[in-house]
Amino acid sequence: MKPIEAENQVALGMGRCVRLAINGMSYRLFRSLVTISILALAVAFLVHMLAYGLISSGVESTARERLEVDRRPAELLARLNTADIRPMVIQELSQEDSERRTEYRTWLGDDGAFEGAVSTAEDLRVFEEWLDGLPAADRAALTGGQSGPALFEGLVQDEARARLIERLEALGLVLPLGGSAGVDALFAQQVPVFLGVVDRVIAGQWTAIAGLREVLGGGDAAGWFLAEGEDAALRSAVEGAGYGMGSMTVAEVRAFAARTRDLAWLDEALRDSGVRGAAARRLRVPAAEVTRAEVLSGIGGVGDAAWLAEALSASGLEGPAGGVGLSVERLAELAQLTTRSARLEAVSGDGTGEDGAAGGFMGLPVRTLWLVGLSFLVCVVGVANAMLMSVTERFTEIATIKCLGAMDRFVMLMFVFEAAIQGVVGGVIGVVLGLLLAGLRGLVDYGSLVGLAWGQAGLVVVASGLAFVVGLVLATVAAVGPSFVAARLAPMEAMRVE
Amino acid sequence: MTAETQTHRTSDIADRTSPDRPVIIRTLGVKKIYGEGDAATHALRGVDAEVYRGEFISVMGPSGSGKSTFFNMIGALDSPSAGRILIDEVDVAQLSASELAFLRCQKIGYIFQQYNLIRYMTALENVTVPMAFAGVSPEDARRRGMELLELVGLAERWSHRPIEMSGGQQQRVAIARSMCNLPMILLADEPTANLDFKTGQDILDILVRINAEKGVTIVCSTHDHRLLALCDRIMWVRDGEIERVASKDQIKIKLGKVGGDH
Numbered sequence: 174m175k176p177i178e179a180e181n182q183v184a185l186g187m188g189r190c191v192r193l194a195i196n197g198m199s200y201r202l203f204r205s206l207v208t209i210s211i212l213a214l215a216v217a218f219l220v221h222m223l224a225y226g227l228i229s230s231g232v233e234s235t236a237r238e239r240l241e242v243d244r245r246p247a248e249l250l251a252r253l254n255t256a257d258i259r260p261m262v263i264q265e266l267s268q269e270d271s272e273r274r275t276e277y278r279t280w281l282g283d284d285g286a287f288e289g290a291v292s293t294a295e296d297l298r299v300f301e302e303w304l305d306g307l308p309a310a311d312r313a314a315l316t317g318g319q320s321g322p323a324l325f326e327g328l329v330q331d332e333a334r335a336r337l338i339e340r341l342e343a344l345g346l347v348l349p350l351g352g353s354a355g356v357d358a359l360f361a362q363q364v365p366v367f368l369g370v371v372d373r374v375i376a377g378q379w380t381a382i383a384g385l386r387e388v389l390g391g392g393d394a395a396g397w398f399l400a401e402g403e404d405a406a407l408r409s410a411v412e413g414a415g416y417g418m419g420s421m422t423v424a425e426v427r428a429f430a431a432r433t434r435d436l437a438w439l440d441e442a443l444r445d446s447g448v449r450g451a452a453a454r455r456l457r458v459p460a461a462e463v464t465r466a467e468v469l470s471g472i473g474g475v476g477d478a479a480w481l482a483e484a485l486s487a488s489g490l491e492g493p494a495g496g497v498g499l500s501v502e503r504l505a506e507l508a509q510l511t512t513r514s515a516r517l518e519a520v521s522g523d524g525t526g527e528d529g530a531a532g533g534f535m536g537l538p539v540r541t542l543w544l545v546g547l548s549f550l551v552c553v554v555g556v557a558n559a560m561l562m563s564v565t566e567r568f569t570e571i572a573t574i575k576c577l578g579a580m581d582r583f584v585m586l587m588f589v590f591e592a593a594i595q596g597v598v599g600g601v602i603g604v605v606l607g608l609l610l611a612g613l614r615g616l617v618d619y620g621s622l623v624g625l626a627w628g629q630a631g632l633v634v635v636a637s638g639l640a641f642v643v644g645l646v647l648a649t650v651a652a653v654g655p656s657f658v659a660a661r662l663a664p665m666e667a668m669r670v671e
Numbered sequence: 672m673t674a675e676t677q678t679h680r681t682s683d684i685a686d687r688t689s690p691d692r693p694v695i696i697r698t699l700g701v702k703k704i705y706g707e708g709d710a711a712t713h714a715l716r717g718v719d720a721e722v723y724r725g726e727f728i729s730v731m732g733p734s735g736s737g738k739s740t741f742f743n744m745i746g747a748l749d750s751p752s753a754g755r756i757l758i759d760e761v762d763v764a765q766l767s768a769s770e771l772a773f774l775r776c777q778k779i780g781y782i783f784q785q786y787n788l789i790r791y792m793t794a795l796e797n798v799t800v801p802m803a804f805a806g807v808s809p810e811d812a813r814r815r816g817m818e819l820l821e822l823v824g825l826a827e828r829w830s831h832r833p834i835e836m837s838g839g840q841q842q843r844v845a846i847a848r849s850m851c852n853l854p855m856i857l858l859a860d861e862p863t864a865n866l867d868f869k870t871g872q873d874i875l876d877i878l879v880r881i882n883a884e885k886g887v888t889i890v891c892s893t894h895d896h897r898l899l900a901l902c903d904r905i906m907w908v909r910d911g912e913i914e915r916v917a918s919k920d921q922i923k924i925k926l927g928k929v930g931g932d933h
Contacts, residue, residue, distance in 0.1 A: 200791035578776020
């Protein structure tokens, strides 16, 4: 007869535990699938929130950058025709990274005065930012609703300044720039000098423009670029006058000028009754409602432009660059450029609203971060519940296998392994699903422009990895608690828990 | 777990009739109280009992008499509030968690009223679970599992899940499972309570056969009066105390004398 030897139970190796856990899961395939689905959904939700946030912020910021680049020739041409206005100069002087500071320094031709103006401009910015930080009611009471240069010019007056300082003291606010004395000094002494320097900068710019007109001929700046001539000579003339062209090429500016000219010509051409009638027939709208935007938006390719080219040449109008009308290719190009700008405009967002303000985490907007936080909570609760359920519904089983000689360690390992496996599978499915959803939503919202978010691909991968790890860790941790409790119960206690 | 041990065991069956039979399970003043204070329930009120090696003993008593609790105590499935439980003269309370697991796995087989088969496993897989815990290789476990299923007459149903089997068949799988590590003791908690008369009889026949052929000590808690005729001794439990213990012979005599007393 076997005597009872108080032997230790065989400790199962990790491999054996994993095999038994996988075995158990394959038996309970359906239940496992439910748990995996919950995990996958939670992870997918998280990935989708993060990835879509990254895609949309990527598309918006890239679109804004592209528009900015597109706007540069327009800006240059405008500034070659007319000098900058006062508020713009003040604004640019206060911006440390402004490219125009160098231009202004050249036009002023007085480095000492320029340094003083820059320092005053920065003080004014500090003061204005301080004002912006006040509650709206206080700000209105202090400034009478004025802001920027108008406010500063007003405060140069002794009376107005005294009134402001009085009110500030009445409100008991702590002033920037060394208190009321500093503010008083800023407006009494620095600002009048500063405004004088600003006017000298503007006068200097006008002088530069006059010089350019002498060299390049009178008339519109666009005309200088459209005229025959060497690019290098034109560039050196413009830069010699103190304008910075940066990375912009003369060809870019010329293309923009030509586009503006052609579009303006097209506007004219659409006033012609023949062209207008053709457009109205084509668009199936009354002739009075024909607009250039609508005409161009209907042109998707060279083939779509044929009718317009025909109508234009039939009208006999002289084309913008000589000849008759506009070529089919040019019309298609104009349409394409117009559509591109419109689409970029549409997706760029304003980028300034509070909701759109970029936060710290992955540069996502605050609103998106809130949603991500909430989806994380949903993820936590969902996963914890799924794991809790999958352990508690198996208390009898745990009691039974403990009767059959399972060690506490095995019971725990079984559940933790199971959770980890489910976490991995659910995580992978969730990441794929989340990325698909985010991509799909991006496509729906931005169409082909979703490609603008390509720069965010690295961050999307990081976010996916993060969500995957979160799902895995959550699943495992959520299983440890209940399985620890279950494993330590005496078999009969566990059986009674039902 | 070898053929040698089995032969050795079979030769020990003679012990059952010898006057100084070795005690395999001994309880000393075992008490079990559930709950606390006024709400406390005294399931066992100090039980002193002995189970001899190789015997087939029935524990009888009405519901709530404490026989399930007693069963759990001697199976080392629950710990007593007071008193000691000695299995083969080893105090269960002194065993470590690992040694307890070894005891439950290798030395004691359990059969439950509810069968407690793992519902997602086939009959064969259910039978091999304790062997996996005992470190038996999967191949050996399968081979041995089939032998045991043969023993309980379910060899051809090895691939069925519990849900596809009748109660009696499930209980037979449970018996096969309890026997897989060749335990010294088989604890059966109301094994026939959920079964009809005929099926219950089959189960009892298997238990008797195991007792006779393998020399396994069987403790069976039951309401089933058929066991009176089948087992070696009967222990009556009432209100958490042992009311009476009698051998089969004494019962027969008693029944003869008192008539329908029970």
